[in-house]
Amino acid sequence: RLVFSRPFVPLDRDQHAMSDSESGSDSESDAPPPKPPPLASDDGSDDEPPPSKPPPPASDDGSDDEPSPAKPPPPTSDDGSDDEPPPAKPPPPASDDGSDGEPPPAKPAPAPDTVLDSDEEVELEVEPPPQQAAAAVLAPAAAMGVLAPFVFKDLPKPTLPKPVEPIPLWRWYVARADKQLLLDADAGEEDAQYKLGQMLEAGVSVPLDLAEAADWYRKAAEEGHKDAQYSFALALHLAKGVPRDEDLAVRWFRTAAQQGHVLAQHLLALCLMHGWGAKWDEKDANKWCRKAAEAGCADAQFNLGTYLASGRGCEKDEDEAKKWFEKAAAQGFALGT
Numbered sequence: 001r002l003v004f005s006r007p008f009v010p011l012d013r014d015q016h017a018m019s020d021s022e023s024g025s026d027s028e029s030d031a032p033p034p035k036p037p038p039l040a041s042d043d044g045s046d047d048e049p050p051p052s053k054p055p056p057p058a059s060d061d062g063s064d065d066e067p068s069p070a071k072p073p074p075p076t077s078d079d080g081s082d083d084e085p086p087p088a089k090p091p092p093p094a095s096d097d098g099s100d101g102e103p104p105p106a107k108p109a110p111a112p113d114t115v116l117d118s119d120e121e122v123e124l125e126v127e128p129p130p131q132q133a134a135a136a137v138l139a140p141a142a143a144m145g146v147l148a149p150f151v152f153k154d155l156p157k158p159t160l161p162k163p164v165e166p167i168p169l170w171r172w173y174v175a176r177a178d179k180q181l182l183l184d185a186d187a188g189e190e191d192a193q194y195k196l197g198q199m200l201e202a203g204v205s206v207p208l209d210l211a212e213a214a215d216w217y218r219k220a221a222e223e224g225h226k227d228a229q230y231s232f233a234l235a236l237h238l239a240k241g242v243p244r245d246e247d248l249a250v251r252w253f254r255t256a257a258q259q260g261h262v263l264a265q266h267l268l269a270l271c272l273m274h275g276w277g278a279k280w281d282e283k284d285a286n287k288w289c290r291k292a293a294e295a296g297c298a299d300a301q302f303n304l305g306t307y308l309a310s311g312r313g314c315e316k317d318e319d320e321a322k323k324w325f326e327k328a329a330a331q332g333f334a335l336g337t
Helices: 013-025 130-143 169-177 179-187 190-202 210-222 226-238 246-258 262-274 282-294 298-310 318-330
Strands: none
Touching: 169 179, 169 190, 179 190, 190 210, 190 226, 210 226, 226 246, 226 262, 246 262, 262 282, 262 298, 282 298, 298 318
């Protein structure tokens, strides 16, 4: 059995508004169009219309208000099925971690000390320097009349006394034995310096101290004292209180020999004859040995006789050599002693 339905033509919103205004102003206007007949069911039975509602009460102005026309039901589709509302949207799929598909929570702001991997600019809170922080704390106290604490930076730097070197023990003994000698030596007198060196070298009335003795010899030698020059050269030659230095010893021997020091002349001749601290020179050695022999040095007289007998640094002359041997023997010189 075929069922035919009447086509439905929807009205615009403006037309509905106009119809409502006309019905309110003109009570005697034409009635709204009749409702379309009900649709027949598929089984052929006619559906009875529902009972009509009672008319609304009359308005205060005496006009009979008529109800607005009811909206017709939606038309059926071409295939005869009633139109149904569209299906609801499915819920969003769950995420991989099992949580519902909700938007992720906002990330908290990074801490001030957090290092950011991105190039995003973040203002970090920097603590003020200790002085500014202290000033901010003490300002309210100063306003209330409270005395500020003592500031240590205003203190002057302490000046520590220089360490006092201990007085050597030998000075106590020299001061007790000959205080004036010590004062003169400290004042730079060359004779006092030489005598003080002799005292320390021999250990007379004072403790033996070869290093101090060599130091006082050096001071007097630099002042031009020939005996001190010889003694300092001998200390350098024999390493008595100072490191051994034959080159420096030869220079001081020559300096003292040039001033007429006999023993310095004799030792200078030995150094030149054997090449100790100087270039080997037999002729120069023979010259300084003769000077020492003529000055009365028994050792130099014996050495000069040896040079003449063998012709070392001079012409060979046995007669003159015999004469110098006799002079050395007259002074008590004995070979091997």
